[in-house]
Amino acid sequence: MKTYTISEVAKELNLTVYTLRYYDKEGLMPFVERTPNGTRRFKESDIDALRIIECLKSTAMPIKEIKNFIDWCSDGDSTLQQRYDMFMDRKAIVEAQIEELKKQMEVIEHKCNYYKTALEAGTEDIHKNDKMVISTT
Amino acid sequence: MKTYTISEVAKELNLTVYTLRYYDKEGLMPFVERTPNGTRRFKESDIDALRIIECLKSTAMPIKEIKNFIDWCSDGDSTLQQRYDMFMDRKAIVEAQIEELKKQMEVIEHKCNYYKTALEAGTEDIHKNDKMVISTT
DNA sequence: TTAATCCTTAGAGTTAACTCTAGGTCAATA
DNA sequence: TATTGACCTAGAGTTAACTCTAAGGATTAA
Structure with missing residues (x-):
């Protein structure tokens, strides 16, 4: 399965790598996997999720609220x-x-x-x- | 001519007195006159101008750009x-x-x-x- | 093997737009 | 006359969302 580096994703979504790492730090990307040495490997589905995050952000939703949503996604059908x-x-x-x-x-x-x-x-x-x-x- | 205090204007425009003083500090309200002891006296036309400022702010114009506009207004017909x-x-x-x-x-x-x-x-x-x-x- | 170019983290710095505090003035009322 | 509650300023503090730096690790190219 094809994966992408943080700079490829940044370019694709018109964000900086700093911003993507900041989102990760804030808990918006718990789904992104890492190579054995710690490098982030973005899947297509991760980029799709980031597009939803960007959608919510463009409607002025604060990052903390977006994080609630991401947490609910991790919690499965009960949410x-x-x-x-x-x-x-x-x-x-x-x-x-x-x-x-x-x-x-x-x-x-x-x-x-x-x-x-x-x-x-x-x-x-x-x-x-x-x-x-x-x-x- | 009827004038208004800062707290009356704040209530009318749904802002705080802090915000109005901040706008003044940033040069958005050079037109507001003062009583001899320094108290701001808002005229109806000042409130109208603040409504335009609020309009621009609600479209995400930064305060520094709004200040340019206010400065142009002070400069008269040449702008x-x-x-x-x-x-x-x-x-x-x-x-x-x-x-x-x-x-x-x-x-x-x-x-x-x-x-x-x-x-x-x-x-x-x-x-x-x-x-x-x-x-x- | 050495240089370049990715990647990593922790944590500091920046910016905008407030938001508040401290200390003071002034006018009206008990 | 003393207190209350407006108003004032200067300047410090807050918050969100980045944005960057420093120090270091892995991979590739010459």
Whole structure:
């Protein structure tokens, strides 16, 4: 079975070897095996697991919470409910994050228009009489 | 003209007084006036500016970059182009953030289904023969 | 065999963004 | 008048997530 070194995995996942070792230190990679002299040997399935870790991280889950999930995975079928609940919770959190960004996007688009108009006029004074309303045109 | 104390503003914006003083220290609030004895007096327009700061912060803009924007605002019409460009850049960044979250959402929903099925079966073994594909059903 | 280039660990250093403490001022109230 | 509870500053402490250094081990290439 093909395996990969830490630097190959780092390159593949766009991480540094430092970061991967840090994750290991934090208990996020208990599944990675070692050669007799201690070198980490990553399997394809380990890289898949790291992709899930990266997915959770990209939704702002703290490393300690990701570790809970990894621990549950090691504990087997008795933790299926926790893992299901965790992903359902995360789904709700990510939905909220998307909604929040969409809300801020409106503010930003408003500002884009504000500065476009000001640029065309050569001065911000053009907006002197604007109502302080952000969600309307 | 009505003004507000730092604790009133903190409550309104769901921040701590520590955070507001920290922002001030970092140069994000050069516009806030003081009473003769040094107490900050926030105007409505100051609170509006803080809302924009919070908007930028919620899209993960570092405080140092937000400070650039605040400095440009103090510099007047000569920086209109920079400010326009900044909001256009931010718009693209937030669009990318939303796309990224939507992509991760698919992974999370896949995992929700995975664990739902496993829970119903009582074991993760039900997925033993699954293809390692995440984007399909 | 010697140099280069991987890999390892322990632990120190960095950065951002707070978060808090100590010591002080000032205005209102018991 | 004394105390309470706002406010202030300077600066120290915290936390998360890296990021790097030092010192050393194994493998390959000349």
